[in-house]
Amino acid sequence: MSEKQIKVRFAPSPTGYLHVGGARTALFNWLYARKVGGKFVLRIEDTDQERSTEESYQAILRGMEWLGMDWDEGPILQSDRLDIYKEYADKLKETGKLYPCYCTSEEVAARNAAAGEVDHAGYDGHCRELTADQISAFEGEGREARWRLRTPDEGTTFWYDIVMDKLEFPNEAIVDRVMIKPDGFPTYNFAVVIDDYLMGITHVLRGDDHVSNTPLHLMVYDALGWDRPKFGHMPMILGPDGKRLSKRHGATSVEEFADKGILSDAMVNYLALLGWSAGGSGDGVFMRKELISKFSLKKVNSSPAAFDYTKLEFINSQHLKRLEPADKLLLSEAVCDKNGWSFSETWQIPANDRANYLNKIIKVLGGRFSDLNRLPDMLSFFFTEDFTMEQEAVAENLTPETAPLLNKLADKIEADKSDSAEEMEAAIKAVAADLDIKPGAIIHPARVALTGTTRSAGMYDVMCLVGGPRVIERLRRASK
């Protein structure tokens, strides 16, 4: 196998944050590179001086890093490569493949309008056959030239797309687009070809919105006499309503998801599932390594996919549950730090420091550790007396009827100095037996008294971890 090394790239323009569509495109490139042992290049397409900003450049890097998509080359800025584009543009000028055009876009639009063309009718070829005299006349007027590619008028241009299969365009539909702007900057359509070729990109995997630019790109490759890379166009990501995904659907910036408690691995997992599947059955929850080993360009779908926030939440919850205890501890400690919750030596609980205590709580939480937004509420009552008492839960469970039960339980625990989960269970059962009621009749109000809600981990474990003295205190408080 002396195959050329596979090389792919992600080439965003720094004109906004890293959005889910871009992230998904980046991910497919990254997964493919990692899968086949190729190289992944990050290139910033900042040829539009008006719209490119340093902030979005930084935002894109942060997004890539958060998602763990490391690149082997770059970030390469196109604005650093102006000389290179000029060199190749000059070659094409010499052969006449690039010709100067002195029409402003306003003039082109005005002519199109006068000719009764539609809004978006393209360039009309006005300057295509300018004579030397005409050129110097324009120059004499002080007009600046932009350079257009002389595209073939007849025949068709086609390629075999990795995702879409054969794609073919009539050449007459491809107008002479600007390659070099009056300010000397190349347009995207020129720079992308020069860079992909010079950087040795073997597979151009990009968004579906570039399909109709591809024939033009192919013509540039041809004009330069260069071999073409392979192309694969990923379908777009739609909003839940089937329309193009936008802010009005909710979060679209990758960083917003980070803020919302989505795990990087979960985001990557969900994004991978949008337009790709491992085939067969299963819930689609994959660790990063599994994604890499399972990924295949052949399984990339050709139809657009709707972004489903609910499914993302599900994937996220699955990743949260499967986190290593050490990682759960880290997340929990962050919540504690943020709220100023520390460990108190006076608590009679089976732990001797906060990490130890949290580890026990995490174990008891089990599969309930599935939503970072709920984590603060799930931890609060272990650390403070200032936890939320849910109105409805209190109204239904802490009544004049339940007060004596809680009091009796408090007495029992105090008398027995109950400590372990087993002893807590024994205390509840003893009180229940004594009163000839079901344990549940005590457990439910006790849960509200201790946690403020009707949902929690197993009561005996919770009681044990909150600790005898605090349990007694809360039971007494709730029975007043």
Added chain:
RNA sequence: GUCCCCUUCGUCUAACGGUUAGGACACUGGCUUUUCAAGCCAGCGAUACGAGUUCGAUUCUCGUAGGGGAUACCA
């Protein structure tokens, strides 16, 4: 207007031209009597439409409808 792409449950998707069209999310119901946003089980639910090719079309072809993209001196 023109060019191009797309179309399987509400959503993401699976299915060498031959399957009771499978799975996952969501939803609904049940179980779990120590609750639950945790767990388990079940149910609901799709091949856009119309032709054609074929013994047989989700699958191949054409048309229609719907959606999307491009038509920039944005990418």
